[in-house]
Amino acid sequence: MYWNWKTIIEPFKIKSVEPLGFTTRAEREKALQDGGYNMFNIPSDKVLIDLLTDSGTSAMSSEQWAGIMRGDEAYAGARSFYAFEKSVRELTGFREVIPVHQGRAAERILFSIIGGSDKTFLSNSHFDTTRANIEVTGAEALDLPAPGALEFEKYGDFKGDIDLRALETALDSKAGRIPLVLMTVTNNSLGGQPVSMQNLRACSKICRGFGVPFFLDCARFAENAWFIKKREKGYADRPVVDIAREMFSLAQGCMMSAKKDALVNMGGFLAMNDADLAKRCREALIVGEGFSTYGGLAGRDLEAIAIGLREVLDEEYLRYRIRSVEYFGDGLRKAGVPFVEPPGGHGIYVDARRMLPRIPPHEYPAQALVCELYLAGGIRAVEIGSLMFGRHRNGIFEPAPMELVRLAVPRRVYTQSHIDFVIEVFADVARRSNSIRGLKLIEASEHLSHFTARLAPSGTGPMMAS
Ligand code: F0G
Numbered sequence: 001m002y003w004n005w006k007t008i009i010e011p012f013k014i015k016s017v018e019p020l021g022f023t024t025r026a027e028r029e030k031a032l033q034d035g036g037y038n039m040f041n042i043p044s045d046k047v048l049i050d051l052l053t054d055s056g057t058s059a060m061s062s063e064q065w066a067g068i069m070r071g072d073e074a075y076a077g078a079r080s081f082y083a084f085e086k087s088v089r090e091l092t093g094f095r096e097v098i099p100v101h102q103g104r105a106a107e108r109i110l111f112s113i114i115g116g117s118d119k120t121f122l123s124n125s126h127f128d129t130t131r132a133n134i135e136v137t138g139a140e141a142l143d144l145p146a147p148g149a150l151e152f153e154k155y156g157d158f159k160g161d162i163d164l165r166a167l168e169t170a171l172d173s174k175a176g177r178i179p180l181v182l183m184t185v186t187n188n189s190l191g192g193q194p195v196s197m198q199n200l201r202a203c204s205k206i207c208r209g210f211g212v213p214f215f216l217d218c219a220r221f222a223e224n225a226w227f228i229k230k231r232e233k234g235y236a237d238r239p240v241v242d243i244a245r246e247m248f249s250l251a252q253g254c255m256m257s258a259k260k261d262a263l264v265n266m267g268g269f270l271a272m273n274d275a276d277l278a279k280r281c282r283e284a285l286i287v288g289e290g291f292s293t294y295g296g297l298a299g300r301d302l303e304a305i306a307i308g309l310r311e312v313l314d315e316e317y318l319r320y321r322i323r324s325v326e327y328f329g330d331g332l333r334k335a336g337v338p339f340v341e342p343p344g345g346h347g348i349y350v351d352a353r354r355m356l357p358r359i360p361p362h363e364y365p366a367q368a369l370v371c372e373l374y375l376a377g378g379i380r381a382v383e384i385g386s387l388m389f390g391r392h393r394n395g396i397f398e399p400a401p402m403e404l405v406r407l408a409v410p411r412r413v414y415t416q417s418h419i420d421f422v423i424e425v426f427a428d429v430a431r432r433s434n435s436i437r438g439l440k441l442i443e444a445s446e447h448l449s450h451f452t453a454r455l456a457p458s459g460t461g462p463m464m465a466s
Pocket of ligand 1: 130
């Protein structure tokens with residue numbers, strides 16, 4: 001159906017509801033202190049609006065719940081596996097389909113086979129778990145975002161693109177040491193920005209020229225395909241499913257965290273055409289995850305993924321999905337909140353460096369803002385900045401290139417009034433941003449430290465004025 005009206009509505013009605021976690025300010029202060037100023041340590045019943053992630057937080061459809069009941073729980077050769085394999089093959093065109101329990105399991109399996117200490121992986125941007133799974137093998141993960149990707153206030157249609165010139169230079173200078181080029185669609189670490197088909201095509205061609213396999217990290221492939229339809233010349237009249245298939249046709253394989261655009265709470269896969277590599281991946285899968293027809297998932301999970309991969313390409317859904325994030329951005333822009341423009345596919349990325357210029361990177365301005373949002377309105381967001389990507393090397397602190405607060409929007413979960421509420425809280429926080437204080441790091445692990453880090457207000461006195 002073509003939608004002629006100005007108001008884009010949620011293309012679903014609600015069958016099942018769950019209560020939100022209302023708390024007092026005193027309860028939130030205590031939760032924050034107890035949790036070491038780390039949002040990963042806050043119990044979810046103490047969160048009102050949870051924008052920590054769009055991963056595994058989708059509301060499933062009645063069709064998916066029906067699929068859950070149909071799930072075949074046979075250890076080997078379950079009917080649900082074949083439904084899953086068919087759905088992944090129809091979408092991606094790849095013959096070898098390997099289920100895993102979530103995206104990082106696919107990363108661990110693939111990089112433990114093709115990584116190693118003399119290797120370098122290239123990407124528009126590696127997500128944090130992707131980087132970690134590369135680095136634990138001793139390999140290097142090099143991000144090559146297109147020029148302009150870090151100019152957050154400037155609009156760009158495809159700020160998720162890879163820098164093609166830098167890609168060619170790296171492939172040339174590190175010849176023989178690059179096992180794979182990985183394009184993250186959409187680019188989660190830099191604003192949920194899409195990659196254009198033109199860039200995918202050019203990247204694919206360059207990789208072919210160097211004989212290096214090209215893979216997609218396709219956690220948010222459908223959102224990327226919708227942006228191509230809306231923004232790239234020649235795609236306006238193409239069904240989004242065809243656009244998605246064209247994206248996959250340019251690659252030799254992909255890995256997916258199904259917790260995003262497959263609209264499920266758990267799952268993922270690796271898919272490729274290289275039968276030898278797939279065989280090695282399956283061997284690693286069986287050792288660490290489970291047999292090759294379930295890969296750490298229940299049969300019912302496979303069934304839900306098979307359905308979700310089709311549902312996510314419904315154009316009414318994608319129109320609503322992308323518009324609702326844009327609407328969020330419209331409200332924040334009006335409230336004077338600086339964020340990565342344009343709004344991403346799965347969330348808004350607030351630029352804490354611009355919003356809190358007085359807090360230096362080593363006092364984690366984005367995390368300070370995350371904490372203030374929680375205190376003010378029970379809103380849970382996530383830092384993508386120096387807490388996530390900063391490094392302490394030989395006693396010297398190296399900050400991340402950005403200090404962002406991601407407000408990730410779970411799929412089919414919150415309504416417009418929830419988002420209006422978040423905008424109202426944000427406007428209030430923005431008005432008194434000068435009173436927000438920085439944080440100091442007390443404890444952190446070596447890899448993925450943001451999950452386990454403990455922090456405390458820097459200096460003395462109360463952390464935040466209210
Ligand atoms: N790749 C991308 C682009 C991701 O965004 C994620 C997860 C993964 C891989 C890993 O997948 O969580 O299923 O193991 N992103 C989540 C997020 C955690 O909040 O953005 P996973």
